[in-house]
Amino acid sequence: MADMRAFRDAVGGWASGGPGGAASELAGQLGVRTAVLLEGPSDLAAVEALAARRGRELADEGVCVVSMGGAMSVGRYAALLGPPGLGLRLVGLCDEGERRFYERGLERAGAPDAGFFVCVRDLEDELIRALGTARVEEIVGAEGDFRAWQTFLHQPAQHGRPRQQQLRRFLGTKKGRKIRYGRLLVEALGPEDVPTPLNALLKSL
Numbered sequence: 001m002a003d004m005r006a007f008r009d010a011v012g013g014w015a016s017g018g019p020g021g022a023a024s025e026l027a028g029q030l031g032v033r034t035a036v037l038l039e040g041p042s043d044l045a046a047v048e049a050l051a052a053r054r055g056r057e058l059a060d061e062g063v064c065v066v067s068m069g070g071a072m073s074v075g076r077y078a079a080l081l082g083p084p085g086l087g088l089r090l091v092g093l094c095d096e097g098e099r100r101f102y103e104r105g106l107e108r109a110g111a112p113d114a115g116f117f118v119c120v121r122d123l124e125d126e127l128i129r130a131l132g133t134a135r136v137e138e139i140v141g142a143e144g145d146f147r148a149w150q151t152f153l154h155q156p157a158q159h160g161r162p163r164q165q166q167l168r169r170f171l172g173t174k175k176g177r178k179i180r181y182g183r184l185l186v187e188a189l190g191p192e193d194v195p196t197p198l199n200a201l202l203k204s205l
Contacts, residue, residue: 004030004059008066011035015068015076020085027086033062034205035081037074037092037116041067042171042178043123047093049186050194050202063205064088071098075105082111090114091204093197095122115204117197124168124178126195127185133163139184140170148174 007030010023026032036058038044044067051058058065068077071094081088094102094116106114119126128136140149152158152170161169171178186198 004032004064007032007064011064011066011077011081012069014080015073020080023080024086027088030059030064031062032064032086032088034064034089034091035077035086036063036065036201036205037077037081037090038065038067039071039093039095039122040069040178042182043067043093045179045182046123046127046186046198047201049183050198051205053187054202056202056205058205061205071095071101074102075108078106078109078111078114082106082109082114084110091201092116093119093123093201095119097121115201117200117204119195119197121168123195123198124171124182124185125164126197127182127189128164128167130193130195131185131188133167135188136167136185139181139188140167143180143184145177 007023007026010026014020014023036047038047044065047065048058066077068074078090079085082090090106090111091114096118099118102116103112106112106116137149140146149170152173153166158166158169171181
């Protein structure tokens with residue numbers, strides 16, 4: 001039986017220049033009504049982790065969470081999944097520094113009113129600020145990354161930088177680390193600590 005992962009894979013192939021027939025067929029079979037457009041897989045991990053914490057099965061609700069592989073792809077994905085393509089409702093997250101780029105891409109795709117919620121720098125930064133640096137360091141230690149963290153802190157480029165910036169950079173220094181911590185940091189949040197853009201996104205679905 002087809003599942004939302006198959007649809008997500010079909011959308012990725014379509015966005016890469018392949019045919020869109022499979023994505024269109026699966027969208028109908030699965031009752032997809034909303035696409036959540038996210039810049040990368042760490043954002044996807046965070047969104048899915050928060051949905052799971054709140055007891056929601058997004059796939060059963062007709063919601064597909066999509067990692068676009070970079071902010072530069074938003075216009076392409078919006079055109080394929082929004083009004084010119086499958087006609088899905090579009091929502092997502094974007095970084096403040098890329099807000100105008102998103103607005104232009106969505107407007108060109110005929111979806112200027114899409115519900116995108118803005119992170120000050122990025123979602124990792126939002127999560128670190130919500131938890132506090134001390135708590136994030138505890139999580140890093142509990143995950144067995146304490147030695148790597150200490151080695152990172154001794155790098156000359158990190159001397160004198162604010163702890164929040166150091167942690168944010170550390171999460172991106174190893175392949176797969178941002179994805180793992182995207183989930184872990186969300187799971188560590190208190191109910192009232194969920195960053196505003198992430199909370200607003202889930203409430204909009």
